[in-house]
Amino acid sequence: MNDTVFVGGAYWDKAANGAVTQGLFRLNRDAGMLQPVTDGLPDDLEVRHITLRNPDMVYIGAQDGIYRSYDGGNNWTHHILPGTERRVWSILADGGQDPVCRDGRDIDLQERR
DSSP, rough: OOOOOOEEEEEOTTTTTTTTOEEEEEETTTTTTTEEOTTTSTOOOEEEEEEEEESSEEEEETTTTEEESSOOOOOOOEEEOOOSSSOOOEOOOOOOOOOOEEETTEGGGGOOO
């Protein structure tokens, strides 16, 4: 996954009819275009934050919690967070394996695998 570029988007109600604005996309340098990343991600995914921990570990903050990939974005695990507010706008990692904070609140993904 050297030099990989991920781009995320949320739903945009002003987009052209039928245009896909939400989801996660990865740059395919050979084709020169963004391609959707879909394995393990919902069709209505609204990406609000992307964190790369290393070439294989990717975290996405979305409208319904955190998604984590251990294989460079090929497969994903969804982590629903406690409480009523599940949107994730930011993720803070401290050098450990998992993020320690989302939107200013402590989290522990180890308990939710």
